[in-house]
Amino acid sequence: MSFDKLGLSAELLRAVREQGYTTPTPIQSRAIPAVLSGGDVMGAAQTGTGKTAGFTLPLLQRLTDNPRAGGQRSVRALVVTPTRELCAQVQESVRTYGRHLPLRSATVFGGVGMQPQVDALRRGVDVLVATPGRLLDHLRQRTVDLSAVEILVLDEADRMLDMGFIHDIRKLLAALPPRRQTLLFSATFSPEIRRLADGLLHDPVRIEVAARNTAAETVAQKVHPVSRGGKRGLLSNLIREGDWEQVLVFTRTKHGANRLAKQLEGDGLVAAAIHGNKSQGARTRALAGFKQGDVRVLVATDIAARGLDIEELPHVVNFELPNVPEDYVHRIGRTGRAGRGGQAVSLVCVDEISLLRGIERLLGNPIEQELVPGFEPDPNERPEPIVKAPQGRRGGGRRARPR
Missing domain, CATH: 3.40.50.300 (P-loop containing nucleotide triphosphate hydrolases)
Structure with missing residues (x-):
């Protein structure tokens, strides 16, 4: 199958070709038509499979097919990610594939000043990519309006749960209109992710293109x-x-x-x-x-x-x-x-x-072991306990969170 068969516009196909891609990955070939249909989607794919383009391309297509009347620039699509780096990566994908479309996008994350983000939001944004903490800051200061969001994407949902963002996500959901398309993407369909999806998604299309928790074959x-x-x-x-x-x-x-x-x-x-x-x-x-x-x-x-x-x-x-x-x-x-x-x-x-x-x-398999000459382990060395590093919060208490 080629990208030409997925129902994407000429402008999006041009951007895809400019990136040197001709054949969609499995997650893309299944997710793109599912998102274009307008229903909720729950996708699981191991990292490196093209998942970001799998939701970015159809998201841009849907916004283009249904332009906002009167040229308004309120946020129409919201992508929530767990980290600043992933936020920037998704924004890069939106810009790359949307370069030939009349859509504006912006990022909202912590570690940088608020004012440039406020200025971008005031100018008008169609697609907003954000981390939970900083987005909540903007909501509290009334510098962002999410009441017109048509499409919500929760990317790397499993990591957001691991980092203790579930309470922030629930606060964000309260600011969104109940009638919307919701897309949830995760590396796995863990029991926790399934419970989250049950409360967020309505009769979702489920897409799983790799065995759970398998490592990339390459x-x-x-x-x-x-x-x-x-x-x-x-x-x-x-x-x-x-x-x-x-x-x-x-x-x-x-x-x-x-x-x-x-x-x-x-x-x-x-x-x-x-x-x-x-x-x-x-x-x-x-x-x-x-x-x-x-x-x-x-x-x-x-x-x-x-x-x-x-x-x-x-x-x-x-x-x-x-x-x-x-x-x-x-x-x-x-x-x-x-x-x-x-x-x-x-x-x-x-x-x-x-x-x-x-x-x-x-x-499900042992990993090959190889001794490197000159660096063999001491057979008399005794194991010592490993102190677990905190990775956000899983329950109550404070945490240092990347916004």
Whole structure:
């Protein structure tokens, strides 16, 4: 099937062709007609499958097919995402595919000043892409009106639940008209996501294009057993010996990301850290440098890296395994995107054996292990408990949230 058969306008097809795409991915070929039909949609697809274009293209089509009378510019489509980076990525997709359409779009997220966002909203916006916290700020200050929203998209809904945004989402829903089209996209159809969908969606079309929690088939996975104190040296060795030019490295904590980036710089590797405590400007600069090739190693926490879309990223390294097995799937999904190959390497010490077993149970297969000469683990090293890093809130209490 080609994009020409999906019911998209000539302007959208032109934009798709300009990006070099001719054949839709499975999620796109199923989601685009479903969204165009006007009903609610619940979509699940592993990361890197083209999910963003799967809802962006038909959303733009529907807004174009039903222009607002009198040239009004109130918000007609709202896309809610969990992180600033994903917010910017979705906005880039809206701009890319809507470049030949008379539609305006804007982003609303924290870490930057409110006034430029207020000015953009006053000028009029058709498509608004936002994170929950900052969007609530605008609602409280009456600088945004969501009463005319026709289409609501909840993107990465599973991550929003993980980050404790469910209460914010419910507040946002109260500001939206009850008659609307709602699209919910998630990496998985977990029981929590199904419960959320039951309260939001009306008789939705369900689309699931990959087995639940499977890792991308285009990603080659490998585990290197190593001693606790040998990880940094092993990582530097792998980057140098393998001549890796672009590497995304995951740590569990913000402090760990900062420390590792500084240590890698000491090893002569250009590195930068990206996490929730970094200013938006610092995060944007680090990501831009990484995409342009000026930064060789980008060290990130799970929340900061969620939704990062880096074309042809060849290597992902789990410097520390995640506490939640599903996060492993999200991490390695940063590579092997759009059918391209990629490599995911995990550096595993004795503390993380149980975490590795949990990941392998989720995947349904063991991951190949390979000892690197000179970095073999100490057989006498005893496991130590892993302190879990807070990732937002799951119940009451305060949290530091990216708005």
